[in-house]
Amino acid sequence: MRAIRAARLFDGVTTTDNPIVYVEGGTVVSVAHGGPAPADALDLGAVTLLPGLVDAHTHLVFDAGADPVARLHAVDDDELLRGAKVAATRALHAGITTVRDLGDRGYVALRLRAQFAAAPHTGPHVLAAGPPLTSPRGHCWWLGGEVSGVAGIRAAVAEHAARGVDVIKVLATGGEITPGTKPYLLQFSPEELAAAADEAHRHGLPAAAHAHSAPAIAAAVDAGFDTVEHGSFLTADGAAADPAVIGKLAASDTVVSATLGYLPGQPVNPRTAALSATLTAIFQQQRRAGVRMIVTSDAGIDASKPHDVLAYAAEMFLLFGDGPEAALRAVTADAAAACGVGATKGRVAAGYDADLLAVAGDPTTDIAALRDVRAVFRAGVRVR
Template sequence: MLAVRARALFDGVGPGLVDRPTVLIENGRIAAVRPGGVPVVGAEILDLGAATLLPGFIDTHTHLAFDASDDVIGRLTAADDATLLDRIRAAARASLAAGVTTVRDLGDRAYLTLRLRAETARDPAAGPHVIASGPPLTTTRGHCWFLGGRAEGVDGVRPAVRERAERGADVVKVMVTGGDLTPGSDPYSVQYGRDELRAIVDEAHRHGLPTAAHAHAVTGIREAVATGFDTVEHCFFLTEDGVDFDRRVIEEMTRRGVIASLTLGALPGGPPPPAHIARRIPSLVTGLATLREAGVTMALGSDSGIFPVKAHGSYPYGMTAMTDFGFTPLQALRTATSTAALACGLGGRKGRIAAGYDADLVAVGGDPVADVAAVLDVVAVIRGGVRVK
């Protein structure tokens, strides 16, 4: 048994910090959480001193196959599978070092992240627990077509979903709209009709798989919610010339329990956002407050890999960005832990420090409830009961 001690603990859901906790770990699970420095007999002691313990971070939206270079598409398409898998492994290790103990990978090539999933299940030090979608469903020359997930028409999308189920994917990712990363793709236009989207959701749910909809724009969010998707990725309600947080759509998200998987945050020091993005920020702050007030469940993803400022390992900057968008530090911490676990379908085993949960922990310097920037100072990571940093 391992006994982990620290100055304080945030359990993933509570209203504040627990002082001087001891977390008992056995066989990869949390056996108990004891307060106030209670003596422990017969256990190995790991004393992390003045650190604060948190549940391991959960990244609800990443692309381990993308290398965060200036030519993501070119480098991916030029790489053979062996080279690409090595890059995926490196990205996973970088994420783990930043305290991310679970990732939901929403778009790879040739189902390579499923191979990584098996590797990290055997060896927790190799990377985070992986939730994998395989290649995202998209249209001919649609967003991220180069990942190999083209499927069109009701008669095309149903077998594509079945293929993912047969391959062992954990979630079905769909490019409901286009995206900025793909030349010639329009992020404001819906790529699939309602019949196709309903068929995707129906087939996925028939196989016990959740569905994730790529949609920055309100046009795509509206269609994803209407057709029954479980999570909406990005979910910024963009229009071609601004932002439109449609209250009817938001009310429907709340009613149906649709989770918004927000992709906030970036490394500091990069170029400023383009003018068309910068001018939307005040409206985004107001709109995200509308989501909160309406009771929409929000989780945090990174979209790591797509640009240099979205490098793998940058996930903690998403939590600091959330406070810039009007969230409190506690709200930001929950979106990265307990509610992120819900978005990944793991609410009963991850995202909390409590008896029976997976022993995925991250220790940070300082008090992240007082200043969420403390999450940038990761001093220890435990994955599946094994200290990996």
């Protein structure tokens, strides 16, 4: 048994002072407050202890370089795996102890998951989707997940489940990085989307829909997807909130995964930059309507999105009208719940995995403190 002392604790839900967290093996066994700490306790000093962060939308096979897609085409799966390990390690050292990989090639993220599972202190807990399901020559088709028709989709989901994936990812619309696809156009019929979500749930897996446009978001909610990725309400010539669809989202159990966060000083996708104020207003409307929302990064897809950018994403969440504690929940307890791992991740409480982050200062009042990392524990082992 090991005791860890800090000045403050955000446990994934609320904030308290003078915690002593007791860890046995890879698990938190209890949390005490204010009493005397054991003589051999590790005193982290004037830090805030938090659950390790959960980035519920990342891409470990994209290298966050100048052209991640070209680089992906240029290397084989073994080289992709080596790069994915570098990316995951970078995330871990920033306190991101759980990453949900929403699209790889060759099930590389599953191979990495196995490596880290054998030695948890070497990397974050990986939740992996494998190659995302897309229409023939649809968004990210070159990752290997092309499929069509209700029967084809059910077979593809079953195959992914048999491989051992943690989540089924469906590209419901096109995307920016695939020429010939459009982010505002649906790639699948409502029947195909419903089959994908239903088959995922039949295998006990959550389903995540990449959906940029109002019709796609509505179809994903109707289909029963657990998360809508992006949720940006893009149109042919910009972006525009659809109050009816926002109402549908708010009335559903579907969680919007807002992919945010940009490393300062790096070039940002010009379309995203031009739409920045509009997208902020759209997310504000969603929050005001009561849409459940988490904050994720889409790390890897360009140079502004290294695999440790999540702290900047949490900071952007404040633009939508919530305070720092809500932003912290959106990258800890709420994110874990949206990924289906809310019973083991995203909280500092008895029975939870001892994945911990310590930062200087108090991120519950100044979210920027998330970037001042002082210690990271993965499965009870200090890795930074």
